[in-house]
Amino acid sequence: MKLSARNVLAGKVVEVVLGTTTAHVRIDIGGGAIVTSSITNEAVADLDLKVGDAVSAIVKSSDVIVGK
Amino acid sequence: MKLSARNVLAGKVVEVVLGTTTAHVRIDIGGGAIVTSSITNEAVADLDLKVGDAVSAIVKSSDVIVGK
Amino acid sequence: MKLSARNVLAGKVVEVVLGTTTAHVRIDIGGGAIVTSSITNEAVADLDLKVGDAVSAIVKSSDVIVGK
Amino acid sequence: MKLSARNVLAGKVVEVVLGTTTAHVRIDIGGGAIVTSSITNEAVADLDLKVGDAVSAIVKSSDVIVGK
Amino acid sequence: MKLSARNVLAGKVVEVVLGTTTAHVRIDIGGGAIVTSSITNEAVADLDLKVGDAVSAIVKSSDVIVGK
Amino acid sequence: MKLSARNVLAGKVVEVVLGTTTAHVRIDIGGGAIVTSSITNEAVADLDLKVGDAVSAIVKSSDVIVGK
Incomplete structure (x- = not known):
């Protein structure tokens, strides 16, 4: 499936932390x-x-803020 | 100013395209x-x-979807 | 590719309207x-x-507001 | 109150799961x-x-990704 | 209609700028x-x-970044 | 650091509630x-x-819904 999202960054999971309902993945x-x-x-x-x-x-792309 | 956003990725602007009200920056x-x-x-x-x-x-981090 | 996004709603494109940089798809x-x-x-x-x-x-799921 | 959000989808709650601070509603x-x-x-x-x-x-509408 | 969004800030429109598909409202x-x-x-x-x-x-609330 | 986000609202922290992975700051x-x-x-x-x-x-600005 191809996505309209402009940012599809390939990488490798280095950490998974589970909360009660929400998890953080690095x-x-x-x-x-x-x-x-x-x-x-x-x-x-x-x-x-x-x-x-x-x-x-x-x-x-609409979720990316630019800082300078 | 330090930000709560977990993803602050350093980089260099390679393109700026202006629309009527919305611009795209790469x-x-x-x-x-x-x-x-x-x-x-x-x-x-x-x-x-x-x-x-x-x-x-x-x-x-809440704006990042993981695809596998 | 499987996605972490909880909402993947199957459907059919009924309209595409192009702006200068941003398009609306129904x-x-x-x-x-x-x-x-x-x-x-x-x-x-x-x-x-x-x-x-x-x-x-x-x-x-974090982008869905509930109204009652 | 009328909303600028283009997607206001009527439905019925089928599940509510409470976390420590964040809940999931289906x-x-x-x-x-x-x-x-x-x-x-x-x-x-x-x-x-x-x-x-x-x-x-x-x-x-800016929070909806299209997949094809 | 009551909303799950935690931030509902009352105010007055001071400007509306229309683009080709996207408008900015202040x-x-x-x-x-x-x-x-x-x-x-x-x-x-x-x-x-x-x-x-x-x-x-x-x-x-998930769309609000804190800066300090 | 200056931000592209149009809404940078100055204020004072009045409450911090920690969850298992997610916190709420008022x-x-x-x-x-x-x-x-x-x-x-x-x-x-x-x-x-x-x-x-x-x-x-x-x-x-793309994360702000207008209600009227």
Whole structure:
């Protein structure tokens, strides 16, 4: 499935932390950059996310703020 | 100013395209990854954004979807 | 690719309106519900979106407000 | 109150799961589609949300990704 | 209709700027603070938004970044 | 650092509630308006957020819904 989101950044899961309903997943996208995503615990189970998994960090362009 | 947003990705502006009210800014964050941000034209002028500028691409962790 | 987003609603494109940089795409997801998505013109071209296309409307659970 | 959000999808609450601060609410919007919303526990109490309630799932068009 | 969004800030429209598909609406919420919202042109027409209108600026708590 | 986000509302922290992974921070922005932000616990620690802190509530214009 191709996505309209302009940012599909390939990377590797380096950490998964489960909360009561919300989990935090950290993804190494290379170049020294680590991206953090907060998703539902259900999504972690649904995607069977584990450290080492090859994943994409997906972000809509309207959700990116520029700082200068 | 320090931000609560977990993703503050350093990079360089490689393109700025102005629409009627909304602009698209593309940022090279290294490692071969280019991030696209859509912001208001007003913000482009306010930050005086130009190709070559050192900037940060800022994204809340709740705005990052994981794909596997 | 499986997504962490909890809302992946199958539907059919019923309208595509291009702006200068931003396009609006309307998707019939059945049950009388039409979902509107605003994406970049680039995404419309990239996905070669046309009326009649079978698509998914994808929304993170953190982007859904409940009204009662 | 009328909203600028283009997506106001009528439905019925089928599940409410409370976390420590964040709750997940699942809404049947008909046509076989279930929408998941993650909101604060405070909002669940404020709206007195219960299974069976008639509600709207509200989403800005800029928060909808298209997949094809 | 009551909303799960935790931020419903009452104010008055002070400016409406239409783009090709996207409009910018500026709302004076008092205390010297002006909030800018970008919505679809369709929403502006649908709500018949004009300068002087009493409106609410509505934001989900997950869309608010804290800077210190 | 200057931000492209159009809404940078100055205020004072009046409450911080930690969940398992997600915290809620309430900010008095004056004029009787209190803004709620949900951020990661990690961000609260990272910014050393405490009641009384002078902060900014930052929101992209594309994340503001107008209600009338």
